[in-house]
Amino acid sequence: MVEDVTKILNNKEKLLTEIYFDLQLFFEQKYGKNTVVLMEIGSFFETYEVNNDTHQIGKAKEMSELLNIQLTRKNKNIIENSISNPLLAGVPAVSLERYLNRIIQTKKYTVVLVRQKGEPPHVKRYIANIISPGTNFDYLIESSENYLVSLLIDCNHQIYSVGYAAIDVSTGKTIINEVHGTREDKTYALDEVFNLLQAYKTSEIVLTFNHESIDKERIYNYLEINASLHHSINKKRARINYQNELFERIYSIRSLLTPIEYLDLERHPYASESLAILCDFIIEHDENIIEKMSRP
Incomplete structure (x- = not known):
């Protein structure tokens, strides 16, 4: 799995949004449709979605409703959503834990956290955590069996x-x-x-x-x-x-x-x-x- 993910993340010929959806597809095939990729972009963690006549992929709408955050587009001046201009829901990186807790407590989603390291233009991204209902030890509120x-x-x-x-x-x-x-x-x-x-x-x-x-x-x-x-x-x-x-x-x-x-x-x-x-x-x-x- 590591080699496959590294290959996706290091593809220099694709837009970052294309890489995001390649990751979304990869992890959906592995963990199911209730998979959410949260990617660190600058000072935000973002999740994307495309919902048009050609593509339907991503969880941005669901996350905006669950987390009570504004749904927008990568470029809000362009009405159409697409792979290059997807729907977007984002949370500040400094507040990630609070929002992540809300997602985990639904006991529904597998969350793939993609973090960044380095400074522009030499930013690299990597899979930091994969959190699912059965492996969410750091986010447990109840101390009962899990x-x-x-x-x-x-x-x-x-x-x-x-x-x-x-x-x-x-x-x-x-x-x-x-x-x-x-x-x-x-x-x-x-x-x-x-x-x-x-x-x-x-x-x-x-x-x-x-x-x-x-x-x-x-x-x-x-x-x-x-x-x-x-x-x-x-x-x-x-x-x-x-x-x-x-x-x-x-x-x-x-x-x-x-x-x-x-x-x-x-x-x-x-x-x-x-x-x-x-x-x-x-x-x-x-x-x-x-x-x-x-x-x-």
């Missing part, structure tokens, strides 16, 4: 298997489970996972499907994953070698056993991969959370 959950879902002959991994981002408490249905109770795994989602206050779910033929809508309905619960689909699988490398680094494992064996996960491949996917997701957002993770 679990980020990874689900790896498989289905064979209509029998479901699920790997469950969860971390409370405020404490680092980590929970894992692996559940399998049976011929007699094909949806047993889904029932157990539904109970886990209710038992531990879940703010965000990362879903990985073992194959494309799994009926995603049925999963959403069965687990009651709807618009009010922030969720995204992960398409990157974690191979065994990568899982071992990741766990060795995160849990500082020094043993003759492989890290998967050390964590007693060798007989639980769904739970092991689900945990690795969860760790990968957290590292992309805020690597500091990893330091708090307890052994599952």
Whole structure:
């Protein structure tokens, strides 16, 4: 991901607004439509939108309404909005934390913060933070549980298997489970996972499907994953070698056993991969959370 984003940000042949929308598209594909890019431009953080006959992209209107700020255009003297003259909503950089809190407390958006460094004309921009409902530790008002959950879902002959991994981002408490249905109770795994989602206050779910033929809508309905619960689909699988490398680094494992064996996960491949996917997701957002993770 880092290489792709760096390539977008360092494109010298495009306007800054074009780069902005390339980032918006990239992160929408990764985290879903409720993604907001806030880019530092001088002394403001700005979000853009194009809404015309050719393009519909961006969240400037939504942010102006949510944050109670004026919606304008990059060049307000030109009525039409376009990629080069988008709709604009901006907040002063000195007040960013206050406005960011309002966005995060909706528990709806993934916010990509693009900061700047250097002085004109040698300004460079970089991804400073990616804040989602499950990784918003610095913006939590309540001290209650705030679990980020990874689900790896498989289905064979209509029998479901699920790997469950969860971390409370405020404490680092980590929970894992692996559940399998049976011929007699094909949806047993889904029932157990539904109970886990209710038992531990879940703010965000990362879903990985073992194959494309799994009926995603049925999963959403069965687990009651709807618009009010922030969720995204992960398409990157974690191979065994990568899982071992990741766990060795995160849990500082020094043993003759492989890290998967050390964590007693060798007989639980769904739970092991689900945990690795969860760790990968957290590292992309805020690597500091990893330091708090307890052994599952």
